[in-house]
Amino acid sequence: MNFDSRRITIILIVSVIGIIYALRLLSLQVINDEWKNQGVALTEKEVIVYPSRGLIYDRKGRLLVTNQTVYDLMVLPKDVKPFDTTAFCKLVGLSYEELTSGLKKAVSWPNVKYKPSPIIKQMTPPEYARISEELYKYPGFFGTPRTLRIYPQSIGALLLGDVAEIDKGELEQKPDYRRGDYIGKSGIEKAYEEELRGTRGVRYVFRDNLGIERNVAEGKLDVAAVEGTDLIATIDAELQRYGEELMQNKRGCIVAIEPSTGEVLALVSAPTYDPNLLVGRTRGNNFRALNSDLQKPLFNRATQAQYRPGSIFKLAQSLTALQLGTITPQTRIVCNRGIIGCHGSHSNDDLEMAIVHSCNPYFRGVMQRVVEGDRDPSSRFKDARIGLDIWQGYIKRFGFGSNLKTDIPGVKTGLVPGVSYYDKWYGELQWAYSTIYSLSIGEGEMLITPIQMCNLACVIANRGWYVSPHTVKQIGNGGKPRDEFLVRYDTGIDTAHFRVVVDAMEKVVGPGGTANRAKLKDIVICGKTGTVQNEPKEDHAVFVCFAPKDDPKIAMAVYVENAGFGGTWAAPIASMMIEKYLTDTVSNKAEEKRILEANFLDR
Amino acid sequence: MKNQQNITLTRVDWTTVSIYIFLVLFGWMNIYSAAYDASHPFIFDFSKEYGRQFLFILISFFLALVMLYMEGDFFNKLALFIYGFFVLLLALVLVVGKEVNGAKAWFGVGSFGIQPSEFSKIGVGLLLSKYISSTGAKFKNWKTRLVAAGIIGFPALLILIQPDVGSVLTFVAFIFVMYREGLSGNVLIIGLGAIVFGVLSIVSGAGTIDFPFFGEQNGIYLLVVIVTILAILGIVFVRNFIVPRNRKLLYWIIAVSTVASLLFSLSVSYIVENVLESHHRERIYVMLSMPVEREGADYNSQMAKITVGSGGVFGQGYLQGPMTQNNYVPEQWTDFIFSAVAEEWGFFGSLVLIGTFVLLIIRIINMAERQRSQFSRVYGYCVASIFFMHLLINVGMVIGLAPIIGIPLPFFSYGGSSLMGFTLLLFIFLRLDAERLNIFR
Structure with missing residues (x-):
């Protein structure tokens, strides 16, 4: 039998396979772009060019926040060849277990072996320089630069804020960020994230056969990164540092604002910490430690602590009553200590002396005239509702009980109780002035934050208006602040009414006044002390002030928790800050030493 | 005798020798590109694959010469x-x-x-x-x-x-030889049918299907149901349309083939799911584009296809294929060398290579047919079939039409044993062919 014809069958099979393979190649290489695109995605890297984040300077041009380059040691598992692990571990300072677990992580989901993963994060330039020369011996390992924030002055931690990798929640809200991007988490870093961040650029590169990265299409597709905008902060670094020193071993805060512009000159919350703690590899541990510290260093007392204002509130009360015409500067009210206690020897003060003496019965009477205005004679309950409404309207215009339109993230509003508040508490028409008179001296349900206290000092310094406190005076060198910080808010109190209040405040710091310790030789300070009861612990010491009297450059609020009398502890701190700011020296060294040595942390 | 030898050598098929030299040298070029190491750019560098391949080529040329004598x-x-x-x-x-x-x-x-x-x-x-x-x-x-x-x-x-399952598979090549020499063609047809049926069994056996009344069951039972229905339909067809005297035989054929295919399908599915080790199972799944549990199990297959696709029509250029130069395909210079050709020389380069192989195989077949000695003819078919099998599996693997089986591409892949083995295989036949006129048996 002859099988010669079977040759044809076999040749046919070979040819058909050849044709099938040719068609398959046609599909893979020519028709279908999918594989080609995947190849491009793998080999032509889209390298994100991170712009350097904007720097932050203080109002006198001193650098507050800058960037530092660090290096992540990366591994590209597909390029790794067998290597001397002992020598490598010794070189980079890892244990064998750390290396193997790092390598394992680099190839387990979501990492893949043809994409680089970090083995060691954030090595300092000297650390990296030491190993980089040896790194060529270990194919697949290489360093990539990253930038970290550093804070050369080590001050203003809460004011400046911090930066960290974006978390899942933020990532969902901000689609233009990617996993691993850095974002401002608090303070100026958060508030001005958009400006500081700049715009990411993109470089398209591929690696040629010498392993050198080259630009795709000669860089024509690349998009340049736009550097982040520098900011000029409103604070004075020296003043801030001095404030932090004075507040050491104390709980409390200092707010200093330039009244004419609303620029925050210092914002101290004590106890504080070095902002460099929340940077780099040690951030996690340090954050946990700070977060669990019982003294709450991460809590910004200047903007988030809501205190009862105490006697300093009498200033706002005086101005409200004068504007309403319910009192005049000559009005005298008997110091009747039956209903409400008082201190010092006085019996029938006029307004000025009542402020100087901080006479509680006087201001109970002042607010009574405001609230019980006989506007609805039918019932004192109805009358109080109308009166309290009017009062609340005025008080709120000082910036109390609402968000000051500041650029500091997380400010609290405080509380100015009104009709609805008391209706809820006592029931409609179940309360009258006699129920709520504690408000008159800044006690009771009233709550304000220290920055609102300082804002009150600004209003008085400006004789009637304020600009929202803010922390950045120039966006971009020579730029302007945000528009809302160019607006004056008027309190609706006539300038004339301030004279008596300012004079009284001058006397508070003068001979025999409660804040006499704050007196300076050449600078006239106008202030008001407060001592907020805090049973069973020590009282909080409070002081608000501004100086100089006739051309105010600085307004301040100082709040020292559990320190005692405002005049003894808060006023001297304010005084030294003012002297430091206006003359760059502090003359009363003995007083400075007394304050620096005081420790109220354990009270 | 001396004279006879000289005459014989003039009859060596120089066309085939030229194709051989082309493949060997082109292969060496591509090994150089695939294994290229910037710190060892010298093509004769013995510490690199291309340097060693040069040595293998020299030895092979020597062996080829010896075979011709x-x-x-x-x-x-x-x-x-x-x-x-x-x-x-x-x-x-x-x-x-x-x-x-x-x-x-x-x-x-x-x-x-x-x-x-x-x-x-x-x-x-x-x-x-x-x-x-x-x-x-x-x-x-x-x-x-x-x-x-x-x-x-x-x-x-x-x-x-x-x-080494891959090398065993290449022995299937001898089926073509036996077919040429008289083995029933049914073997080829049954073989083809078994491949199709086996693939169906693997695909259906890997999943589960929700059957009415029986609930969630292995997908292989769907195949069983279909085969059974087809058998019943076949019997009905035979009863109604076939003359009675042929019916009995056809019933038997249907019964035997049904039982055989059911047994085959169930056992294939059983072997794949329960007997094979997981990495073998994964390779089969990858080839059939079925989902693989382990991340990265289809890495080689994916990278090979991407590398081939990266070549486009005209290729990225010699030593310039980004996938090849950045070593995305592991050990590309051995079994995956075709992907380097495809990327750097493009669709046209791949066509030339496949075409050259097909032409070589057909040429050997035609040369085998011109032999007067049956020994030489059968041996020629052996050579052609082995080359064909390697081409089929190796290139099929790179372009995703065959499972990842580690066998070399003749004359092309890096490796001394395979290059020398294929050289001996081919040149023994070239010697036999050169002698074809001397022998009268």
């Missing part, structure tokens, strides 16, 4: 001895071989290794040719079939023990 009769007479020698090596490697990637397939000689399975095909080819050309061998007879199966199966079994 051999007497063709020598191969016929010593076929059994050569076969026995290689079988012995295959047995020996199981004892003293060094284990590479879990298989005992290599003799270590210094820093080089020798892989006897690459040479054993020569012995099988020679002995099979000798046996088939002997008087009395007829594929009609079961005896002939069994002896031929034994000649092929014995070394294959030894290689299976190593275990």
